[in-house]
Amino acid sequence: GAVVSQHPSWVICKSGTSVKIECRSLDFQATTMFWYRQFPKQSLMLMATSNEGSKATYEQGVEKDKFLINHASLTLSTLTVTSAHPEDSSFYICSARDALAVRNTIYFGEGSWLTVV
Amino acid sequence: AQSVTQPDIHITVSEGASLELRCNYSYGATPYLFWYVQSPGQGLQLLLKYFSGDTLVQGIKGFEAEFKRSQSSFNLRKPSVHWSDAAEYFCAVEGRGGGNKLTFGTGTQLKVEL
Numbered sequence: 395g396a397v398v399s400q401h402p403s404w405v406i407c408k409s410g411t412s413v414k415i416e417c418r419s420l421d422f423q424a425t426t427m428f429w430y431r432q433f434p435k436q437s438l439m440l441m442a443t444s445n446e447g448s449k450a451t452y453e454q455g456v457e458k459d460k461f462l463i464n465h466a467s468l469t470l471s472t473l474t475v476t477s478a479h480p481e482d483s484s485f486y487i488c489s490a491r492d493a494l495a496v497r498n499t500i501y502f503g504e505g506s507w508l509t510v511v
Numbered sequence: 512a513q514s515v516t517q518p519d520i521h522i523t524v525s526e527g528a529s530l531e532l533r534c535n536y537s538y539g540a541t542p543y544l545f546w547y548v549q550s551p552g553q554g555l556q557l558l559l560k561y562f563s564g565d566t567l568v569q570g571i572k573g574f575e576a577e578f579k580r581s582q583s584s585f586n587l588r589k590p591s592v593h594w595s596d597a598a599e600y601f602c603a604v605e606g607r608g609g610g611n612k613l614t615f616g617t618g619t620q621l622k623v624e625l
Contacts, residue, residue, distance in 0.1 A: 400554075428612060437601065437617045438555075487554055489613075500605075500613060502547070504554040 397421055398490045400503035407478055407510055414474045415506045417488030423468040424490035428500075429461075432485045444471050478510040513538040515602050515616035523622040526594050532587040532619050534602030542604040544585040545613070546576055549599045558600075561585060572596070597623045 397420040407413045417427055425446050430438040442458075444450040444465035452458045460482075462474040471490075475482050487505040516535045524530055536542065543562050547555040559570025566578040576587045585602060602616040 398554075435620070437615045440612055440614075443612055485552075489555075499557075501557075502555040505552070507552070 398424075398488065398501045398503040400486075400488055400506050402506060403504065404507035405509070407508070409479055409510055410477055412474055412476045413478055413508060414472055415486055415488075415508070417471045417473070417490065417503055419469045419490040419492070419501070422490075422492040422494065424471075425468065425493045426491040427465055427471040428489045428491075429463060429471070429473050430487045430489070432487060432505075434485075438487060441473075475508065478508070480510045483508055483510045513542065513604055513606065513614050515604055515614055517600075517602055517616035517619050519619045520617070521620045521622065523624060524592050525624045527591050530587075530589045530592045530596070530621070532600050532602075532621070534585045534587065534616060536583050536585065536602075536604050538583075538604060538606070540607060541578075541580060542606055544576075544578060545603040545605070546570065546574070546585075546587045547601045547603060547615075548572075549601065549618075551598075555601065558587070592621075592623055594623045594625055597621055 399418045401416045429441045441456045442450045442452045444463045450463035465471040489502045514537045545560045546558040561568045561578045603613045
């Protein structure tokens, strides 16, 4: 089946630095990718929707200047957490829509753990 | 606004017992419906999905779900649970027509007693 890969799987960064998380669709073209944040034992909260070649659409309450999303190609979207703080520590998951699949199927990555110290 | 309710936060069943996880949705029209499973620290795996047609949907790992329009429900079932089924289960909906975002329920944590 279709595969979505996230990198890194886990990252530790110092407070005040920026960290980038990549989301790649390995065997299909993803015109749309989604970024979620998940706190322990909670559901997924959609942060933003990114469309290839255009600006991301952010959900209400998500700081676009803090969570920079770039979708430069049909197989890659990146999330950059700028000036990270400990409260940004979380599990970040991306998903990608396979526009050519039946019913625009969405596939999820394995997630990335971010710890800000 | 669309919403998804999973009334049970935690469920514990014995291995070999049957399982039913509840999901109710609120949406203007019948949306696309999904069940995902998440193991600790992992991403989400699609168990099954309903778009149209037969209201009883078969999925992977022996799971099935039944769409009931009159009850706005899409409950997940398995006749005999295995210890490896212990995980978090999420119900999700997406507006028809594609291109819309998924809205997730709050999840149900399944524990399996040996």
